[in-house]
Amino acid sequence: MTDTYTPPKVWEWESESGGRFANINRPIAGPTHDEELKVGKHPFQLYSLGTPNGVKVTIMFEELLELGITEAEYDAWLVNIGEGKQFSSGFVDVNPNSKIPALMDHSTNPPTRLFESASMLLYLAEKFGKFLPTDHHKRAEAINWLFWVQGSAPFLGGGFGHFYAYAPEKWEYPINRYAMEVKRQMDVLDRHLADNEYLAGDEYSVADMGTFPWYGGMARGVLYEAGEFLQVQDYKNVQRWAKQLNERPGVKRGMMVNRPYGEPETQLHERHDASDFENNTQDKRIARGEVPAPE
Numbered sequence: 001m002t003d004t005y006t007p008p009k010v011w012e013w014e015s016e017s018g019g020r021f022a023n024i025n026r027p028i029a030g031p032t033h034d035e036e037l038k039v040g041k042h043p044f045q046l047y048s049l050g051t052p053n054g055v056k057v058t059i060m061f062e063e064l065l066e067l068g069i070t071e072a073e074y075d076a077w078l079v080n081i082g083e084g085k086q087f088s089s090g091f092v093d094v095n096p097n098s099k100i101p102a103l104m105d106h107s108t109n110p111p112t113r114l115f116e117s118a119s120m121l122l123y124l125a126e127k128f129g130k131f132l133p134t135d136h137h138k139r140a141e142a143i144n145w146l147f148w149v150q151g152s153a154p155f156l157g158g159g160f161g162h163f164y165a166y167a168p169e170k171w172e173y174p175i176n177r178y179a180m181e182v183k184r185q186m187d188v189l190d191r192h193l194a195d196n197e198y199l200a201g202d203e204y205s206v207a208d209m210g211t212f213p214w215y216g217g218m219a220r221g222v223l224y225e226a227g228e229f230l231q232v233q234d235y236k237n238v239q240r241w242a243k244q245l246n247e248r249p250g251v252k253r254g255m256m257v258n259r260p261y262g263e264p265e266t267q268l269h270e271r272h273d274a275s276d277f278e279n280n281t282q283d284k285r286i287a288r289g290e291v292p293a294p295e
């Protein structure tokens with residue numbers, strides 16, 4: 001690959017394009033293999049991974065459970081996208097777009113399939129009458145910001161994150177282009193959060209849950225190790241908002257679910273019961289032999 005490239009008349013799939021995730025990228029949809037999804041005991045079955053898109057939904061479930069809504073109990077199954085599990089026949093039946101998260105609601109007859117994280121947030125908010133303001137203007141504002149994050153985050157993840165952290169080489173043009181856009185987006189949020197406690201105003205909503213994993217992660221410097229590069233400490237209002245959300249027990253738990261990386265105490269590979277979090281302490285993991293005892 002070179003810096004200058006003249007596109008041929010017809011694009012062709014060059015399967016060895018390089019970069020992290022190159023092995024799972026392909027130009028066709030549909031399943032690659034037959035494999036059914038597992039179904040646990042709870043009304044909701046989530047098939048996901050603890051990426052920013054995945055944890056939007058586990059935060060929502062944990063926030064609903066935090067309110068005592070037991071009908072929101074869920075099983076969260078780990079989908080390893082690096083191994084191509086999003087292309088199984090069972091997964092594609094739930095999400096024809098082959099991306100985590102995918103969700104089934106078995107409390108309806110027939111069960112309801114959900115794909116797209118924001119669709120799940122809205123579905124759950126409407127089903128349980130929580131985290132979506134009922135006031136006309138606040139509700140519109142919550143939906144504005146939820147759509148904003150769905151439209152904006154691909155520039156952060158697929159644009160900036162890809163070229164800054166995952167591409168086979170560092171190219172100045174795309175890194176500049178997306179660094180500029182991500183800083184502009186951070187400033188959009190920063191100006192709005194100067195006059196608003198939460199994205200929809202004074203009510204915590206699905207808009208915050210959808211936005212926090214991406215832009216809160218960026219503000220906390222945990223995404224792509226790009227905190228210094230993008231000088232994220234300058235976005236003071238985003239910093240305040242991210243800190244505030246990060247303190248919420250539902251957010252803390254949601255961020256752990258389906259997370260197979262990071263510090264051991266931040267990981268909960270699958271979640272099938274509320275007690276799974278308690279059993280995740282370092283002491284108990286050492287006792288089960290999952291991690292070595294300190295010297």
Ligand SMILES: N[C@@H](CCC(=O)N[C@@H](CS)C(=O)NCC(=O)O)C(=O)O
Nearest residue numbers: 024051053081099100101116117118
């Ligand atoms: N717009 C989608 C994006 C989902 C998405 O991009 N998921 C990524 C992980 S964060 C994925 O599953 N990638 C696997 C692949 O592209 O094959 C949503 O919000 O649900």
